[in-house]
Amino acid sequence: MTEKKKPADIPLYSDEDMVEVHADLNHEKHPPTIGFLHAPLVFVFLFGCLIFFCSVQLAETTNKFQLHPPAEKKNQLSPEELVAQKLKRKIDSGEKVFAQNCASCHQLNGEGIPNQFPPLAGSEWVTSDPGLITNIILKGLKGKIIVKGETWGSVPSQAMVAVNINDRQIANVTTYVRQAWGNSASEITEKQVASFRSQSSGQTDQWIGDQLKELFPSGIAD
Amino acid sequence: MNNIFKFSFGILSTLAFAWLAFVVGANLQYGDLSPESQILEDDGSRPPDAELFPKDMSGIAKQGAEEYLSLGCVTCHTQQVRLFTKKGPNGNRVIEAGIDIERGWGKRASMARDYVLQDHVMLGNTRVGPDLANFGMNENDQNWLHQHLFEPQSLVPDSICPPSPFLYEVSDQPKDGTISVLPPVGSSGDENKTRYIIPSIRANRIVAYLRALKQDYELPESPFVETDEKTIETNTTVIEGIPDWVNYPASPKALADISEQMSAGKEVYTKIGPGGGGCVTCHQPTGLGVPLAFPPLAASDWVKGDKDRLIKISLFGLMGEIEVNGVNYNGVMTAPGIPPGSLTDQQIADVLTFVRNSWGNSASAVSPAEVAEIRDSIKDRAPMQMWTAAELSSHSKQVQ
Amino acid sequence: MKETPEQVIDRSAKIVVSFFVASAGLWLLAAALLAYVAAAKLTDPFFLSSYEFFTYGKIKIAQANAFVYGWGGNSIFAVTLWIIARLSQVEIRGRILLLFSGVIWNMAISFGLLGILDGHMNSHEMLEMPTIVWPALFISYAIFAFLALVIHRSRKNPNTIAPQWFILASLIWFPALFLIAWNGLEINPARGTLPSVLSLWFGQSLIWLWLTPMALGAAYYIIPSIIGKAIDKYYLAIFGFWCIAALAPWSVVHHLEGGPVPMWIPAVGTVMSIAMIFPIAVASTNFHATAFRDIGKVWNNLPLRFVIFGTISYTLSSYIGVIFSLPDVAKLTQFSIINEFHFNQRVYGFFSMIIFGMVYHMLPKITGKEIGKSAKSFHFWTSAFGVLILLLAYLIGGLTHGVLAQQTSLDWSSSVITSVQPYFKITKYAFVILGLSQLVFVINVWKVIFPNPFAALFESDIEKKEKTA
Helix, strand or coil, rough: CHHHCCHHHHCCCCCCHHHHHHHHHHHHCCCCCCCHHHHHHHHHHHHHHHHHHHHHHHHHHCCCCCCCCCCCHHCCCCCCHHEEEEHHHHHHHHHEEEEHHCCHHHCCCCHHHCCCEEECCCCCCCCCCCCHHHHHHHHHCCCCCCEEEEEEECCCCHCCEEECCCHHHHHHHCCCCCCCCCCCCCCCCCCHHHHHHHHHHHHCEEEEHHHHHHCCCCCCCC | CCCCHHHHHHHHHHHHHHHHHHHHHHHHHHHHCCEECCCCCCCCCCCCCCCEEECCCCCCEEEEEHHHCCHHHHHCHHHHHHHEEEEEECEEEEEEEHHHHHCCCCCHHHHHHHHHCCCCCCCCCCCCCCCCCCCHHHHHHHHHHHHHHCCHHCCCCCCCCCHHHHHHHEECCCCCCCCEEEECCCHHHCCCEEEEEEHHHHHHHHHHHHHHHCCCCCCCCCCCCCCCCCCCCCCEEEECCCHHHCCCCCCCCCCHHCCHHHHHHHHHHHCCCCCCCCCCCCCCCCHHHHHHCCCCCCCCCHHHHHCCCCCHHHCCCCEEEEEEECEEEEEEEECCCCCCCCCCCHHHHHHHHHHCCCCCCCCCCCHHHHHHHHHCCCCCCCCCCCCCCCHHHHHHHHHH | CHHHHHHHHHHHHHHHHHHHHHHHHHHHHHHHHHHHHHHHHHCCCCCCCCHHHHHHHHHHHHHHHHHHHHHHHHHHHHHHHHHHHHHHHCCCCHHHHHHHHHHHHHHHHHHHHHHCCCCCCCCCCCCCCHHHHHHHHHHHHHHHHHHCCCHHHCCCCCCCCHHHHHHHHHHHHHHHHHHHHHHHHEEECCCCCHHHHHHHHHHHHHHHHHHHHHHHHHHHHHHHHHCCCCCCCCCHHHHHHHHHHHHHHHHHHHHCCCCCCHHHHHHHHHHHHHHCCCHHHHHHHHHHHCCCCCCCHHHCCCCCCCHCCCHHHHHHHHHHHCCCCCCCCHHHCCCCEEHHHHHHHHHHHHHHHHHHHHHHHHHHHCCCCCCHHHHHHHHHHHHHHHHHHHHHHHHHEEEEHHHHHHHCCCHHHHHHHHHHHHHHHHHHHHHHHHHHHHHHHHHHHHHHHHHCCHHHHHHHHHHHHHHHC
């Protein structure tokens, strides 16, 4: 019986024994017993299953190893929807520009303040020629004007100063103003703003209402 | 296993596989990322003349990054808004707003592209403090940042962020360029007094860096994510998000007596539309105004000083050039209220008491009787005629 | 009386191993002090706040570095040399060179930590020490690794066994990792978040491929050696070893879940982390099946008790680590102080406990002096108690932190962090207990190495003479 003693039960007295016994264990061809065969097979099987399932999950959750995260497919939108989406982005951005730069006088509802600041809602100055509103923002406006039948600007303090924002912001904010509060005028593009800016580069002071009316006669009917 | 060379080859090749994936592979995949425009055309091309993002930081902000690194801020602060995905309608995964975005730490998930221009990318791995990836978008006020850096507890009572007094020169008296720091909330005795600090160049660098931390642009791969937040109504609104520290003025005891006026005043201050003052649109929830456009109310002598002058402005508005805290402003302020000048004596008294005792201001309360008195004394003034700074100073002399 | 071959080896190891153990002890104390200061600063932000030298961020990072490189590094030097020499049945040679490399290593870390505290920190995880000390660290480790490999090559029995595989792997992986990180972070640095991926990979691999195999190797050596029986189910050990080699360097990147890197990186990390349950099961089976054949010995033999504490801790911490790497759990706890739990569990509950056992096992053999039994016992119980308190506080605190952070209606400072605050307090007291226990350990060790102060002076003189010779 002593010959059949399992190697694992041989007492170790020194490091030398330890190396020898373990080296023997390593080299030993194990007899095909139940305990030996099944445990590693079960291990390898489970291991394989796990890696398989995880890999399937992996490919799905990582957008197939792409650099960028999965996004909703854009080509589901029709061309008209795309245009509408672009316009919506523009107006959203314009709304922010308006809130920051304009709303303190013209108010968030575009109604202005009676006797102080003219309304933008329903104002012919806003909804007519694109050049009119763009130029007012570019250079400012002073002197008397008539808006919705009322006279404004009789006091010098009510003059509007130029708003120092870039072309894209002007395009966005004018488009917003022209389509908000019941206004429904055309979109103004960045290119249009740039051309107005270069045309009006000679103007150093604020515009006067009549001056603008001459420049854009299609705009305001008296 | 017994041949050390074969053994080494084996264990090093397992390491090399991982290295090939995470270092070489990742480098090949996105080592050449560069700034990109916010939105691409439908065919994937970049729109002409589009602005490219991210932008490079200013020089002082980059120096600030070095300071931020050397102080070990990265131990407690991450700089990444995580990406969360969910199953989309078609079974594919789509980006969703995660808790980081709901917490207001950003408008979209951070992407690898956001970091390509940074010298030190400090993503961090623990959030004992809040995430800072978009700190500059939310906290843009220099004074607030300096106060927080000097002593976080003076602004956020429960903060466990360690103070950094070694970055500042401290004095007991206000001088040119000093920033006042209130005592920590709940302190008493000798500690309970306002300090005046002058930031060192290092503090300025850090603040510049913190302000430069923002991912406030969209990227083609990461658009802004919608949250379930209610849309803001345009007509009558109370702007939420007034930081808590607004409610911690210098002396809690004095505040108790005026608490009613304070809460009523806060409502007048923040309400836009009939019955409100709408002050918040220009002077901001932080009382700091907008640089170069609208003057601050916090630490402003116009607010803390002469009560009469303040009431006059509240009744008729103010225009023309004025100087506030050493900075010149040239703008127009209509009398508060919709329509302008419609606030009652009580409302004006409340809102003035509120602004005089918020954001670190500490001044006497304003009573409705005082407002009535001033209103009576200038009853001959034409309606809506705004004051100018010169007129105000001469007017007060005449009265004397 | 003739010396046995083992006594000859022990005598050759005396000065070198004593030097490394003694300096490891000092670093342990330094790390304990820094850990206490860091914990105290979390509970009271005004503590030492007016000194720029001691900002929380610096202290925390210096503590991790002192712990891993100072205590971990020195004790790895000592234990590696002794086990390699014992299993090869060869005397330690190149002792002066080894001492020399040890001195460089310790000086480099001292300068590195001072550099961190002085504000010259790097942004790379576990490589925060200023770049200027990296060459010194690398050279001194290379000398040590080379000499250890030379000893191994001249072994009497050509066969190698499990402890040797693990220890040699740890010996070779560290310089390889270091070179990769050095190249990718400083020599050819990439832009954007690539260095962040690399430094995270390095920092986590350092624990998985340097400290872990070292401690596993020590456990594979000491358990059969004290029990006196071969490892049970030894044929699984080789499977376990290659699984760790193949999976561990992949699994560590799961910490980047949701981060600004390609999504496959954390996902691959998660898959490999889950696969790690197999090598963990293997090591656990090997150790515990062997040790529990003789439970009385585990209880009565103090070094073995330390080691079994460590192996149980390894099993638990690794399984907990697997759970926390699952994406849905990771999103919850990813940035919480659960990270502290993982770090301390691994380097304290597992690595350090095994090294304590190993030191108590080998030091009496080397110096021929016994360590006081009650002192050892005191050390064990205070460490075990302190580690349990510390880890429970970090675990529960981390879960609280993670779960409350999900409640977006809760204010960050006044609600989320305030709720975690009590756990910070507990960790502070846990670090006091641990500091006390480590002080006892260092006194135990120093008393054996330097029997009295005069002898200590005398011995260090001999060392100096040997160095100059």
